[in-house]
Amino acid sequence: MPRMFRSTIAVLVLVPLLAGCSTAQVILDACPAIGWMNSLEVRLDGARAGEVALVELCDEAGCSVPGPTAATDPPTAGPWYSGEDLGTGVWRFTLDMSAPEEFDLIAYGPGVTELARESFTAEWHRVGGSAQCGGPMATDPVEFVID
Incomplete structure (x- = not known):
């Protein structure tokens, strides 16, 4: 049981973090220019x-x-x-x-x-x-x- 509990906690922590990374990548892909005049x-x-x-x-x-x-x-x-x-x-x-x-x-x-x-x-x-x-x-x- 403790092993299952740790796995569940790991999933609950990692999913939001990874989702944030993919959102940041979408923004980077949508905004390729880093400067302009x-x-x-x-x-x-x-x-x-x-x-x-x-x-x-x-x-x-x-x-x-x-x-x-x-x-x-x-x-x-x-x-x-x-x-x-x-x-x-x-x-x-x-x-x-x-x-x-x-x-x-x-x-x-x-x-x-x-x-x-x-x-x-x-x-x-x-x-x-x-x-x-x-x-x-x-x-x-x-x-x-x-x-």
Whole structure:
């Protein structure tokens, strides 16, 4: 009898544990991506928009770096945000899995002269992945006026 009792206890303990393992595997199978990048497009406008040499995006976690620098030397602390000039007054920011609701944009002219600074609020929407697993997000383009 004691042997049967031990076997019953072992089954009662192991079945829930093994069931938990199979559930975790199902979640891993359903969510194969482990990371993604979010994006934000900024359109420059205004009388001095043509003078802009660099646009920086900053939030409470840190600030972006120019695209080529970010690709070759990601920061060791803070966010991994990079900004790229697409030409014709449009900048695209690639953000790690962050989607800051509030952020600042800073426009610099030649010689790192600050031309403009403005705070923005963004509404992010999913452009890939799923609600269960997460995935890439984007916002509507932001208009940044440089006067």
